Amino acid sequence: MNRHERMTPPANKAEATARVKIHLAGPEEADTLAAVHRAAFGERKGWSAGDIRKMLAIEGTEALLARCDEAEACGMIITRMMWEDGEILTLGVRPEFRRLGIGGRLFASAVNGMVMQGVNRVFLEVAETNTAAIRLYEEARFEVMGRRPNYYLEEDGKKVDALMMVRVFGQGCGG
Ligand SMILES: CC(C)(COP(=O)(O)OP(=O)(O)OC[C@H]1O[C@@H](n2cnc3c(N)ncnc32)[C@H](O)[C@@H]1OP(=O)(O)O)[C@@H](O)C(=O)NCCC(=O)NCCS
Numbered sequence: 001m002n003r004h005e006r007m008t009p010p011a012n013k014a015e016a017t018a019r020v021k022i023h024l025a026g027p028e029e030a031d032t033l034a035a036v037h038r039a040a041f042g043e044r045k046g047w048s049a050g051d052i053r054k055m056l057a058i059e060g061t062e063a064l065l066a067r068c069d070e071a072e073a074c075g076m077i078i079t080r081m082m083w084e085d086g087e088i089l090t091l092g093v094r095p096e097f098r099r100l101g102i103g104g105r106l107f108a109s110a111v112n113g114m115v116m117q118g119v120n121r122v123f124l125e126v127a128e129t130n131t132a133a134i135r136l137y138e139e140a141r142f143e144v145m146g147r148r149p150n151y152y153l154e155e156d157g158k159k160v161d162a163l164m165m166v167r168v169f170g171q172g173c174g175g
Helices: 013-019 027-041 049-056 102-116 131-139
Strands: 020-025 061-068 072-082 085-093 121-127 143-153 159-168
Touching: 013 020, 020 027, 020 072, 020 102, 027 049, 027 061, 027 072, 027 085, 049 061, 049 072, 061 102, 072 102, 085 102, 102 121, 102 131, 121 131, 121 143, 131 159
Parallel strands: 085 121
Antiparallel strands: 020 061, 061 072, 072 085, 121 159, 143 159
């Protein structure tokens, strides 16, 4: 199967679990990461391959890609670790692959990966109107810790607050 071929998305979560695999993506996959990001966020908000390559060049930054049948890329996430703190920089799933558990799996893999590497707090920001993402984060036991007023500009020109969310996994050794 050609890696860029369009395919029929899985019919349900069980099928998605079998067909969709997640792997670590390096800068050589920046074009694919950007294509998925653009499909998830739209042309105006989508990040370019160049932006993504620059991000991945910063120490502590990692990307995961979800591929269906080892071919079509359908979801992505980028994270950054700095000492004991981790941050979700972005998470996106192609519209036709949503509600199949892919976003949740990418999120859990990325967060677990950071925790395994010593992170004990993970932060993220999300538009207060993005109920799908907020629900996903709340299910992963993230909690709202603050708000950035008028942080995002929506398609219709309206400004929307960002919610800052965090999950604390453990205490440092106090040293
Ligand atoms: C947010 C996003 C990544 C979710 O991806 P997904 O693959 O559809 O998510 P999942 O199927 O794993 O859903 C996990 C849970 O999130 C919640 N959720 C996801 N989409 C939802 C929706 N449209 N409405 C309500 N809850 C939703 C549900 O609780 C869901 O669990 P359930 O299906 O058992 O009810 C996807 O909608 C997306 O790419 N959106 C555009 C980009 C974006 O907003 N990214 C986040 C920026 S902070």
